[in-house]
Amino acid sequence: MQKIFDNCYALDERCYDKFNLTEDILMEHAAEAMERHIRHLDEKAHHVLIVAGPGNNGADGIALARLLYGDFEISLFLPYGAKSFMAKTQLSRLRQFGCEPVETMPSQADIVVDALFGAGLSKPLDTTAIEVIDRLNGMEAHKIACDIPTGIDPKGNPHPIAFKADTTVTMGALKTALFNDHAKPYTGEIVVANLGLSRRLYERHTNLFLLEEKDFNPPFRTDPSSHKGTFGHLCVVAGGKKGAAVLCGSAALRFGAGLVTLLCDRHITDLPASLMQSSTLPETVSAIAMGMGMGYEYDPVLIETKILKEDIPLLLDADMCHVPWIKPLLENCSKTIVTPHPKEFSTLLATLGIDDVDVATIQRDRFGWATRFSEVYPDTVLILKGANTLVAHKGMVYVNPLGTPVLSQAGSGDVLSGLVASLLAQGYAPLNAALNGTLAHTLCARNYKGANFSATAEDLIEEIRWLGES
Known part of the structure; x- marks a missing residue:
C-alpha cells in the first residue's frame, strides 16, 4: 500500500527547510529518474525529443536533456x-x-518526453499546447510524462486534452490526479522518482492510499476442524432480476462463504445445486446482500425486524441506492458496505439528502465526493466503482488501480458484491472485506486468459478458484 497526496508542494518545502535539500538538488534527482528509465528502454532507441515548458516542469526536462546529451540525439523544443x-x-x-534548443519540433523520434506543464495546471491548455500535445500523441514513439501528463488538471481531468504517456515518472510521491478515472487512459505505467531521500522521509501523513496486488489477503482456511458453519452464512435478497442474485451468490460461495441462501418469495428455477433458497431469513445468517437486480421493491418486515434490530453485516448495492429505507440502514447499522457505480452514487447522494449532483460532476472529482460521503456516513464503507475503484471509510480513501476492460461487462458488479459480501459473512471487518473484495475482483480480471472482450461474469467467478495461487 502506497501513500497518495493531492500535491507535493508542502513535501518539497519540507525538504528545503528541514533537510537543506535545495530545489536544484531535487530537480537533479527528478531528471536522473527519467534518465534511468530511458537508458533501460530498447537499446535501439537513439533520438529523444524533449518538449519542455517555461516553468520548473520544463526545467526537469532541460536537465534531462543535459544528462542524455552525448549518448543520444537530443531535440529539445x-x-x-x-x-x-x-x-x-x-x-x-x-x-x-x-546543445541548443531546436527551432521547430521534429515530426518523429524514438522517445518523446513531455515536460511541458505537469502538475498544477490551473487553466485549459491554449492553442499552442493543444497543437503540440496533439502532434506528440500522433507520434509512434515511447512516450514519457514528467510528473503528470500535460493537460491533466489537479483533479485528474483532461483540460481539454492530455498527453498520452506509456510511462509517467512522477516526482517524489503519487498524486491523486494520476488516479481519477479520466486520467487512466493517459498515465500508462506510473513510476515514482526518488528526489534524494527515502520516500519514508519525504512523505508525511495522508488520508489517501494506493492498493497493490500484495495487499490482497485471500480467505485461506487454516483450521483442520472447520465446517461450513465456520465460514458464515450469506443471504442474498433476490428481486425481479434473479440472475443478478445468482451471480452474487455464486461468487460468494466460490470465495469461501460456508453457505449461501437466496431469499425470494417465489421459487427460482434452474438454481445451481450449491445455492440454497428460502422465503424467510434463516436464523444462522451472518451477513445479508441486497439490491442487485432487486428493483425498487423491498421487504420492510425484513428491514424492521431483523436488519435494524440485530445489526447484521450488510452489503447494499444497485437498486438499494433508490430506496428511502437506505437512510435508516446507514444511520443505524454499524457493519454496512454500499457499492454504487457513479450513476447509482448520484442517486444515493440525492436519496440521502447530501447533494443533487450529476454523474459528470462526480467523475470530475471522485476523490472529493467519496470523501464527502465518508464524512457524512463515517461508519459506512463506500465502494465507488470505476476504472480506479475507490474505497472510502472514516475519511480515508483507498484506490484500487488494477481494474481492466475485462470488467466492462454486465454482471461484473454482481460478482463484486458477492466477493465482498462473502468476506462479510466470513467475519471480515467491513473495511477489510471491501479492500480484499475489490482486489479479488480486479485480480480475477487480470488473470483471465481470453480476449478482453470475451469475459462474462461466470468467467470471473471461475477465476476466483485460482486467487492466491503462485
Missing part, C-alpha cells in the same frame, strides 16, 4: 521559452555543452 529561474539556469548549463 521550448514552445514557450524558459521563464522560471530554474528553467533559465538549466538551459544555461545545457548550453555550456553546446
Whole structure:
C-alpha cells in the first residue's frame, strides 16, 4: 500500500527547510529518474525529443536533456521559452555543452518526453499546447510524462486534452490526479522518482492510499476442524432480476462463504445445486446482500425486524441506492458496505439528502465526493466503482488501480458484491472485506486468459478458484 497526496508542494518545502535539500538538488534527482528509465528502454532507441515548458516542469526536462546529451540525439523544443529561474539556469548549463534548443519540433523520434506543464495546471491548455500535445500523441514513439501528463488538471481531468504517456515518472510521491478515472487512459505505467531521500522521509501523513496486488489477503482456511458453519452464512435478497442474485451468490460461495441462501418469495428455477433458497431469513445468517437486480421493491418486515434490530453485516448495492429505507440502514447499522457505480452514487447522494449532483460532476472529482460521503456516513464503507475503484471509510480513501476492460461487462458488479459480501459473512471487518473484495475482483480480471472482450461474469467467478495461487 502506497501513500497518495493531492500535491507535493508542502513535501518539497519540507525538504528545503528541514533537510537543506535545495530545489536544484531535487530537480537533479527528478531528471536522473527519467534518465534511468530511458537508458533501460530498447537499446535501439537513439533520438529523444524533449518538449519542455517555461516553468520548473520544463526545467526537469532541460536537465534531462543535459544528462542524455552525448549518448543520444537530443531535440529539445521550448514552445514557450524558459521563464522560471530554474528553467533559465538549466538551459544555461545545457548550453555550456553546446546543445541548443531546436527551432521547430521534429515530426518523429524514438522517445518523446513531455515536460511541458505537469502538475498544477490551473487553466485549459491554449492553442499552442493543444497543437503540440496533439502532434506528440500522433507520434509512434515511447512516450514519457514528467510528473503528470500535460493537460491533466489537479483533479485528474483532461483540460481539454492530455498527453498520452506509456510511462509517467512522477516526482517524489503519487498524486491523486494520476488516479481519477479520466486520467487512466493517459498515465500508462506510473513510476515514482526518488528526489534524494527515502520516500519514508519525504512523505508525511495522508488520508489517501494506493492498493497493490500484495495487499490482497485471500480467505485461506487454516483450521483442520472447520465446517461450513465456520465460514458464515450469506443471504442474498433476490428481486425481479434473479440472475443478478445468482451471480452474487455464486461468487460468494466460490470465495469461501460456508453457505449461501437466496431469499425470494417465489421459487427460482434452474438454481445451481450449491445455492440454497428460502422465503424467510434463516436464523444462522451472518451477513445479508441486497439490491442487485432487486428493483425498487423491498421487504420492510425484513428491514424492521431483523436488519435494524440485530445489526447484521450488510452489503447494499444497485437498486438499494433508490430506496428511502437506505437512510435508516446507514444511520443505524454499524457493519454496512454500499457499492454504487457513479450513476447509482448520484442517486444515493440525492436519496440521502447530501447533494443533487450529476454523474459528470462526480467523475470530475471522485476523490472529493467519496470523501464527502465518508464524512457524512463515517461508519459506512463506500465502494465507488470505476476504472480506479475507490474505497472510502472514516475519511480515508483507498484506490484500487488494477481494474481492466475485462470488467466492462454486465454482471461484473454482481460478482463484486458477492466477493465482498462473502468476506462479510466470513467475519471480515467491513473495511477489510471491501479492500480484499475489490482486489479479488480486479485480480480475477487480470488473470483471465481470453480476449478482453470475451469475459462474462461466470468467467470471473471461475477465476476466483485460482486467487492466491503462485
